[in-house]
Amino acid sequence: MLKLYHNDMSSCAQKVRFVLQEKGVEWESEELNLRTGEQLKPEFLKINPKGLVPALEHDGKILVESNVIIEYLNEVFPDPPLLPTDPYSRALVRGWMKRLDDGMHLETIVLSFGVAFRHQLIAALDTDEALERHFASIPDPYIQEVQRQVVTAGIASPRFEQAIKAFEKLLSELDRELASHAWIVGDDLTLADIAYAPYGTRLEHLHLHGMWDDKPNFARWYAALKTTPGYRAGLTKWFNPKYLPLMDEAGKQAWPRIAELIASVDA
Ligand SMILES: N[C@@H](CCC(=O)N[C@@H](CS)C(=O)NCC(=O)O)C(=O)O
The missing domain is CATH 3.40.30.10 (Glutaredoxin)
Incomplete structure (x- = not known):
């Protein structure tokens, strides 16, 4: 079971x-x-x-x-296989997945809180003491600190700027990689594509899809991913209509500043 x-x-x-x-x-x-x-x-x-x-x-x-x-x-559950057969390609898949654990997941928390979730938190916890109690209740001290910075200062936080720059570099790298094959590691869907699917989605939900206006290979990959049965059943079916308009609206307002930050990145 x-x-x-x-x-x-x-x-x-x-x-x-x-x-x-x-x-x-x-x-x-x-x-x-x-x-x-x-x-x-x-x-x-x-x-x-x-x-x-x-x-x-x-x-x-x-x-x-x-x-x-x-x-x-x-x-x-070996069928269908979601890792390539040759060891080097398998290692590449794991390398891409490791990058999420090594920092990009945390950068996503920074973006989500900096653009959108901070507004809900501030509305729900309307005193400094209540907010501080919330921060103190987060078990991971690193996430605690990151939330303190971006919930308080939002997109003006230097920590937020760092996250946007990290994403811009990552998307540029993915765009270059995807120029020569359909999926991140070769021409078959692998765990690498599936592991990155939620991050493209989060950017889209935060109205940051302008980040791939100049990245045609990434745009093509993301559009193809969204048509897969796994994406539809694992992501689309679960999207919560209570949060999507809030995220999109907050992202729309943040976008001009974010576009400026992106323009300053030498990817
Ligand atoms: N490295 C972990 C990260 C898990 C994680 O950050 N989960 C988030 C949702 S994406 C969570 O449970 N957050 C609860 C909270 O923020 O209190 C993984 O890949 O599973």
């Missing part, structure tokens, strides 16, 4: 649902409301002490970390 602890809009959960769909396996859904802090309740902290989704339970065994989970699923 497979049970996924997840959340509708969580980027890390999106990639796991994408793989589950590609593999055609049945799974049980245990959705957590991250806004009300269900991920920090003692019963979930027993499953993932970091208080983060996704977590996968397979026949009583627990796994956390989305990239670990999708590799596991690819091994346990």
Whole structure:
């Protein structure tokens, strides 16, 4: 039995649902409301002490970390294969996935909070003390600090600028890579494409799709990804209409400043 602890809009959960769909396996859904802090309740902290989704339970065994989970699923359910056959290409897929864990996921948190989620937090926690209690409740001290900076200063935060620049460089690199093949590592869909799908999506939801106006290969890749059954079932089906207009509106307002930041990047 497979049970996924997840959340509708969580980027890390999106990639796991994408793989589950590609593999055609049945799974049980245990959705957590991250806004009300269900991920920090003692019963979930027993499953993932970091208080983060996704977590996968397979026949009583627990796994956390989305990239670990999708590799596991690819091994346990080999069809269709989502890793290339030759070792060098497999290593390239893992290299791309590692970059997400090495920083790009954190940069996504910076963008999401800096553009949009900060407005909801500030509205819900309307005193400095309430906001500080929220920051202090975040288990990971690094994420705590990042949230303090971008929730307080938004897109004017130097930390926000750093995140935009990191994304601009990443998208430029992906655009160059995708000039010579259909998917990130070669001509077949792999875990690398699936792992990056949620990040293109988050940028689009934050009204930052202008970031690939000058990146035709990335634009083509992202459009193709969105037509796959895995994307439709793992991402589109779960998009929460309560958040999308807020994210889009906040992004629209932030875009002129973001476009200026992008123009200053030497990618
Ligand atoms: N490296 C982890 C990151 C997991 C993570 O950051 N999950 C976010 C959703 S994408 C979460 O649970 N956030 C809860 C919170 O912010 O309290 C993974 O890849 O699974």
